[in-house]
Amino acid sequence: MEALKENIVGSLNRFFTEVGNILLFTGQVIRQFFSAPFEFKELIRQGYYIGNKTLPLIAITGFIMGLVLTLQSRPVMVDFGAESLLPGMIAISIIREIGPVITALLCAGKISSGIGAELGAMKVTEQLDAMEVSGAKPLNYVVATRVMATTILVPILVFFADAIGLFGSFAALNMREDISLRLFFSQAFDSLSFADVIPATIKTVFFGFFIGLIGSYKGYTADRGTESVGLSANSAVVTASLVIFIIDLIAVQISELIYGF
Amino acid sequence: METVIEIKHLEKSFDQLAVLTDINLKLERGENLAILGKSGTGKSVLTKCIVRLVQADKGEILVLGNDILKMDDEQLNETRKKVGYLFQGGALYDSMTVRQNLEFQIRRTQMEKKKKELRELVEESLENVGLADAINKMPAELSGGMKKRIGLARTLILKPQIILYDEPTTGLDPVTSGEISELILQVQEKYNTSSIIITHDMKCAKMTANQLKIMKDGKFYAEGTFSQLSESDDQEVKAYFS
Ligand SMILES: Nc1ncnc2c1ncn2[C@@H]1O[C@H](COP(=O)(O)OP(=O)(O)OP(=O)(O)O)[C@@H](O)[C@H]1O
Ligand SMILES: [Mg+2]
Numbered sequence: 001m002e003a004l005k006e007n008i009v010g011s012l013n014r015f016f017t018e019v020g021n022i023l024l025f026t027g028q029v030i031r032q033f034f035s036a037p038f039e040f041k042e043l044i045r046q047g048y049y050i051g052n053k054t055l056p057l058i059a060i061t062g063f064i065m066g067l068v069l070t071l072q073s074r075p076v077m078v079d080f081g082a083e084s085l086l087p088g089m090i091a092i093s094i095i096r097e098i099g100p101v102i103t104a105l106l107c108a109g110k111i112s113s114g115i116g117a118e119l120g121a122m123k124v125t126e127q128l129d130a131m132e133v134s135g136a137k138p139l140n141y142v143v144a145t146r147v148m149a150t151t152i153l154v155p156i157l158v159f160f161a162d163a164i165g166l167f168g169s170f171a172a173l174n175m176r177e178d179i180s181l182r183l184f185f186s187q188a189f190d191s192l193s194f195a196d197v198i199p200a201t202i203k204t205v206f207f208g209f210f211i212g213l214i215g216s217y218k219g220y221t222a223d224r225g226t227e228s229v230g231l232s233a234n235s236a237v238v239t240a241s242l243v244i245f246i247i248d249l250i251a252v253q254i255s256e257l258i259y260g261f
Numbered sequence: 262m263e264t265v266i267e268i269k270h271l272e273k274s275f276d277q278l279a280v281l282t283d284i285n286l287k288l289e290r291g292e293n294l295a296i297l298g299k300s301g302t303g304k305s306v307l308t309k310c311i312v313r314l315v316q317a318d319k320g321e322i323l324v325l326g327n328d329i330l331k332m333d334d335e336q337l338n339e340t341r342k343k344v345g346y347l348f349q350g351g352a353l354y355d356s357m358t359v360r361q362n363l364e365f366q367i368r369r370t371q372m373e374k375k376k377k378e379l380r381e382l383v384e385e386s387l388e389n390v391g392l393a394d395a396i397n398k399m400p401a402e403l404s405g406g407m408k409k410r411i412g413l414a415r416t417l418i419l420k421p422q423i424i425l426y427d428e429p430t431t432g433l434d435p436v437t438s439g440e441i442s443e444l445i446l447q448v449q450e451k452y453n454t455s456s457i458i459i460t461h462d463m464k465c466a467k468m469t470a471n472q473l474k475i476m477k478d479g480k481f482y483a484e485g486t487f488s489q490l491s492e493s494d495d496q497e498v499k500a501y502f503s
Contacts, residue, residue, distance in 0.1 A: 118356075121355070122354075122355070125350055125352060125355075126348045126349070126350060126352040127352050127353070127354050127355065129309070129314050129348065129352065130346070130348055130352035130354070131354075131365075132314060132341075133312050133314060133341050133344070133346045134341070134365070134366050134369070134419075135338050135341055135342050135369050136365065136369055
């Protein structure tokens, strides 16, 4: 009993320490966004690298997502005689929820872990220390550029995934009935409003920020020793995924307050 | 003589583990100090305290006259520019070529330098360590000894006044070790630098150091010149010279 209590207290303690540390780290990174020098070249390099690494994966997943969603919802809609609402319904679910969350989770798996491992390795092999003593701030050169790159790129990737997802949906409908691309998209976009698009986009910016931030944090605070490289990659994915769901939850609540749904 | 580093009663522990308990030392300009000691006694921690990569718990560390523990970020950066650090594993930036590794080091301090001058400086530094043809290689393509020599080139390119060498010759063949020791000596003579050289390599210590210190239990256990220590009757000291 005592041991259990100690265990729980210990875990809670660790959890809140971690949350506090992440918040502190967030503050430091944001400060670097506004402090010279601005590493434009490194930002572009990171952005290119991230896009290059995730685009094919996101394209395939996005297409399948739209396809499957449509194939599964169609029978129900047909039963209700509401086939013409299908594109709109799919568009709303993809753009509001499924596109952003699935893309963000894929990015957590691919980018967060990559950054976690890379920075972890840099920490373990003293590269971050070497930068620090040479007068270059690793928080600026290494971390801020990566976080900025993911913050900019994840929304773009989500947009891309949404678009491909809609094409997947169109493909699925086309297997079952004759519908022109034009009709499909006009039905899809008719039911969309700014209230769907704006909160979803803002949400993805936060997803992007935390995907970069959590990966960097885990790598930056890696312990000494090579096994900690794998550990930071691993816990970057887990923590980033968790944070994505938490942000999603908060976003739903906020848009409900503002738009009333 | 001018004292460039002076450490008084330095203490450092990690959680329960007391690594440095009472470190005192003085390094004069133009002098090479070799620090010997068993693995895990805190030699690397000591050098990291000097550039504040590790925050010391207690004591004073005067680098070029100013206490490193009391500096703000700006002063710290200024001081760090004058202190070179050769990391135990080389610490080359994996994602950059050898050339970029060296350029990265100088671009903050010598922004005003022209492209051509930069290129020449990089090439010259690589020639100094005998690796001019590795300039476009990635660190992953280099052997351990080559990494160390590139790390050395990267440290020397800034022409620092003080250099901290963390095991510059460990893991190298005797010939290369000799060459590196020779290089350390040349740098000292040419630029009148002061160095702390952490080493297990007695040949390197003998060649390069004016003064030796042996570390044990977080303190200096014995000190003197190479010949003084080599004639010591103390068993612990003798063990290093056998
Ligand atoms: N950041 C750290 N956190 C916790 N403990 C540390 C840290 N850095 C070093 N130590 C501990 O301090 C002790 C001294 O380490 P240090 O790396 O200075 O040894 P060393 O004398 O350089 O050994 P070697 O000759 O093997 O390089 C070790 O017991 C190590 O575990
Ligand atoms: Mg060491």
